[in-house]
Amino acid sequence: MPGSRSIAPATGRLGVLTPGLGAVASTFMAGVLAVRSNNAAPIGSLTQMAHIRLGSREEGRNPLIKDFVPLASLDDIVFGAWDPISANALEAARTAGVLEDRDLAAVSGELEGIIAMDAVFDQSWVSRLEGARVKTGNSKMDLAQQLMADIERFRLENDCDRLVMVWCASTEAYRELSDVHATIDSFEQGLRDSDERISPSQIYAYAAIMSGVPYANGAPNLSCDAPCMVALAEREGVPIGGRDFKTGQTLMKTILAPGLKSRMLGLRGWYSTNILGNRDGEVLDDPENFRSKEVSKLGVIDTILEPGLYPELYGNVDHVVRINYYPPRGDNKEGWDNIDIFGWMGYPMQIKVNFLCRDSILAAPLVLDLALFFDLAARAGEKGVQEWLSFYFKAPMTSDPSLGAEHDIFIQQIKLKNTLREWMGEEPVTHSEA
Ligand SMILES: NC(=O)c1ccc[n+]([C@@H]2O[C@H](COP(=O)([O-])OP(=O)(O)OC[C@H]3O[C@@H](n4cnc5c(N)ncnc54)[C@H](O)[C@@H]3O)[C@@H](O)[C@H]2O)c1
Numbered sequence: 494m495p496g497s498r499s500i501a502p503a504t505g506r507l508g509v510l511t512p513g514l515g516a517v518a519s520t521f522m523a524g525v526l527a528v529r530s531n532n533a534a535p536i537g538s539l540t541q542m543a544h545i546r547l548g549s550r551e552e553g554r555n556p557l558i559k560d561f562v563p564l565a566s567l568d569d570i571v572f573g574a575w576d577p578i579s580a581n582a583l584e585a586a587r588t589a590g591v592l593e594d595r596d597l598a599a600v601s602g603e604l605e606g607i608i609a610m611d612a613v614f615d616q617s618w619v620s621r622l623e624g625a626r627v628k629t630g631n632s633k634m635d636l637a638q639q640l641m642a643d644i645e646r647f648r649l650e651n652d653c654d655r656l657v658m659v660w661c662a663s664t665e666a667y668r669e670l671s672d673v674h675a676t677i678d679s680f681e682q683g684l685r686d687s688d689e690r691i692s693p694s695q696i697y698a699y700a701a702i703m704s705g706v707p708y709a710n711g712a713p714n715l716s717c718d719a720p721c722m723v724a725l726a727e728r729e730g731v732p733i734g735g736r737d738f739k740t741g742q743t744l745m746k747t748i749l750a751p752g753l754k755s756r757m758l759g760l761r762g763w764y765s766t767n768i769l770g771n772r773d774g775e776v777l778d779d780p781e782n783f784r785s786k787e788v789s790k791l792g793v794i795d796t797i798l799e800p801g802l803y804p805e806l807y808g809n810v811d812h813v814v815r816i817n818y819y820p821p822r823g824d825n826k827e828g829w830d831n832i833d834i835f836g837w838m839g840y841p842m843q844i845k846v847n848f849l850c851r852d853s854i855l856a857a858p859l860v861l862d863l864a865l866f867f868d869l870a871a872r873a874g875e876k877g878v879q880e881w882l883s884f885y886f887k888a889p890m891t892s893d894p895s896l897g898a899e900h901d902i903f904i905q906q907i908k909l910k911n912t913l914r915e916w917m918g919e920e921p922v923t924h925s926e927a
Contacts, residue, residue: 619663665714
C-alpha cells in the first residue's frame with residue numbers, strides 16, 4: 494500500500510472569501526447556513542454527500558469523502574465578500590431571487606451580517622454594471638495592497654486559521670493575455686503602472702496568492718490562468734485553479750459527449766442556446782463579456798471527442814453556443830440543445846435536450862466543494878495549478894498547457910477520487926479487478 498501524505502489537520506476556522514456577492518455567492522452562503530442548522534441537505538456537493546470506494550469491491554469499504562479526508566467542517570466556515578453593488582448577503586440573495594423568502598427567513602440574520610467590503614472594480618471590464626462601493630487608489634498595486642489589508646483584517650477579526658478565495662463576481666470582458674502577464678516582474682511593474690491590460694480579477698488573484706490564500710476562479714475570464722500567476726503560486730506555495738464553474742448546459746455536454754464517443758457514434762453538430770434573466774445574463778448580454786463565456790464553453794467538445802484520432806466521426810462538427818438575456822426568467826435558465834449525431838452506415842439522428850435549470854442552485858455546491866478542497870490541497874502541501882479539481886470547471890487550467898485540459902466529467906471524477914486515495918495512502922481504483 495502506498496504511503497500517505499502528511500496533511501495538516503483542519504483545526505480552527507476557515508474563512509471563505511468571495512469577490513462578488515451576487516446570486517451564486519449568496520445562494521452558497523445561505524445554503525451552508527441552512528445545512529448547518531439542519532434545515533437543508535447539501536445536495537450537489539461531493540464533499541458532503543459522496544462516498545468513495547476504497548480497495549476492491551469485496552472489501553465493502555465505502556466511506557463518505559468527508560470522513561475519509563480531513564476536510565474543514567461546515568460549522569467552522571466564516572464568510573467574507575467584496576461587491577461594488579450588494580451591501581450584504583441578505584440583500585444580494587433578495588436581489589438575485591434564487592431562494593424563496595421562507596428559506597431566507599431562517600438564516601436572514603446571519604446573511605445580513607455578511608457585509609460586502611468595497612470592491613476593486615473597473616467598469617471598463619463590466620460595462621453593464623455601475624459600481625457604487627469601489628476602492629480608489631494611486632495605482633493598481635495600491636489596490637492590491639488594499640485587498641491584502643482587507644484579507645488580513647478579515648483573518649484577525651474572524652479569528653481564522655486559514656482562508657480560501659473563490660471568484661464569484663461578474664464575468665469580465667474578453668481580453669487575450671499579453672506581455673504584462675508573462676512574468677511576476679512584468680505583472681508587478683504593470684500593477685505599479687496601472688497597466689490597463691490588468692483586470693480587477695487579476696488584482697484579487699495576486700492579492701490572494703501574495704497573502705498565502707488559495708484562489709479558484711469560478712468565472713470564464715482569465716484571472717489566475719496567466720503565466721505570472723502560475724509562477725507566483727509556485728513561488729508562494731499556494732494552490733490555484735479555474736476557470737468557470739461547470740454547471741448547466743456545459744455540465745450536460747460533458748456528460749453526454751463521452752457517452753456518444755464511448756459507443757463510437759458520430760457527431761455532425763451541436764447547437765446550444767439559453768435564455769436567462771439574472772444579473773449574470775445582463776452582463777453576458779454585452780458581446781465583449783459573452784466572448785469570455787463563449788471561449789470557455791467551446792473548447793469542451795473537441796477535447797472530449799478527439800477529432801484528430803477520429804476524423805470520420807468528429808472531424809466536421811458545427812458547435813454553436815448562444816446566450817440570450819431574457820429578464821422574465823430570472824435565475825431560472827432554460828437551455829436547449831440540438832445534437833445532430835449519426836450512426837451505422839452514416840444514418841443521421843437527433844437528440845434534443847431541454848434543461849430547465851437553476852443556475853445558482855447548480856453552482857452553489859461547487860463553491861463549497863472548491864473552498865473545502867482548495868483548503869485541503871493547501872494543508873496537503875500542494876501549490877500551483879490543481880488539475881485534480883478540473884471536475885468543477887468548464888475550462889480547466891492545466892499545469893502543462895501543451896497537453897490540453899481533460900473535459901470528460903467521468904475521467905475528471907476518477908482523477909479527483911484517485912488523488913484523494915493517493916494522499917491518504919490508498920491504492921487507486923482502476924476498475925480493472927474486483
Ligand atoms: N451560476 C452558474 O451556474 C455559473 C456557472 C459558471 C460561471 N458562473 C459565473 O459566476 C459568476 C457569478 O455569477 P452570478 O450569477 O452570481 O452573477 P451575479 O451578477 O448575480 O453576481 C456577480 C456579482 O459580482 C459583483 N461584481 C462585479 N465585478 C466585481 C468586482 N470587480 N469585484 C467584486 N464584485 C464584483 C456584481 O456586483 C454582482 O453582485 C459570473 O461570472 C458567472 O458567469 C456562474
